[in-house]
Amino acid sequence: MTLEILTSDLLGPVRHGFFTRRGGASSGVFAGLNCGMGSSDQSEIVTINRSRVADAMNVPLTHMAHPYQVHSADVLTITEPQNGTRPKADAVVTATPGLALAVLTADCQPVLFADTDAGVVGAAHAGWRGALDGVLEATLDAMEALGASRADTKAVIGPSISQAAYEVGPEFLDAFIANTPENSRFFAQGEGDRMHFDLPSYGLHRLRSAGIGAAEWTRHCTYADADRFYSYRRTTHAGEADYGRLISVIRL
Incomplete structure (x- = not known):
């Protein structure tokens, strides 16, 4: 099966891709393009999958x-x-040039960054904890240290868990509103004391508040589309032993 690679016009001519699980060599619960070396999948199969990604990005593994x-x-x-x-x-x-940057996800946000004028790119893994602690802003800071301008930098959030599928408890809400009560707008009421958290909207908010030139989410939900995406939460709900990891890559 051919690899499926999602891209965004926002990142312009920079070679990049949010890879789905299609086109990989893994089987069983990992069926597809599992690139997670920390999974219990066969290491040689994961290496084959990662090599296919590197080939698609036109770089050596x-x-x-x-x-x-x-x-x-x-x-x-x-x-x-x-x-x-x-x-x-x-x-x-x-x-x-010639180096590819990759992050692995399975519900968390993969975020790809590019300042094409300065020739600087970045990739971030931004789950709720990383986003709350400032990984997106830290990525912009590190890019600026290489000569990028955040006003000229664009970022795209790839396939992530959507608000409808992201149920959390009251202690989770407390962590977000402890110092910033306005963060309550990223939560919707669920059943009982449960809430639904909008991770991609929160990521976009953090990026835009940091002064980035432009940012968007591809609007793909990892939980909802089992044929295309791995999902830690879906695996947990299904009682499966392990799960694959999606890979997102960018290069100059």
Whole structure:
């Protein structure tokens, strides 16, 4: 099966892609393009999947860098191939042509950034914790350190869990409104004390408040479309043992 790669006109001529699960070599609960080296999928199959992604981005696999994600606000600046090392962080930036930046997700937001005039790109993994702690703003800061201008930077949020599928408890709401009561607008009332959180809208809000030139969400829900996307929450609800990880990549 051919790889399915979602792109956005907002990122212009920069080569990028939000890869769906279609076109991979994995089977079973991982069926498709599972790129999660931390999953219990066969490591050699994951490597095949990652190689297909690198080929699609026209880079050697050794030149596709992604961090060991820990739901932080830490950002890595990449200037050369990582040779298999994966420092802990949740975003990566570069101004070096020929290097691809990747993040893995399965409900969290994959966010791809580009300042085409400055020749600087970035990629961030922004779950609720990372977004709340400032990983998106930290990515913009790191890009600026490489010569980018946030007013000229554009960002696209890829397939993420939608508000309709993201049910949370009162303690989750408390974490968001503790210092910023206005964040209550990203929550809708559910049954009983449950709420529904709008992660992509929150991500867009953080990006726009940080002064980015333009930002959008592709409007794909990972939970709702099992044929195209992996979802941690859907897997949990189904009682499955593990889940695949989607990959999103950008390069100069």
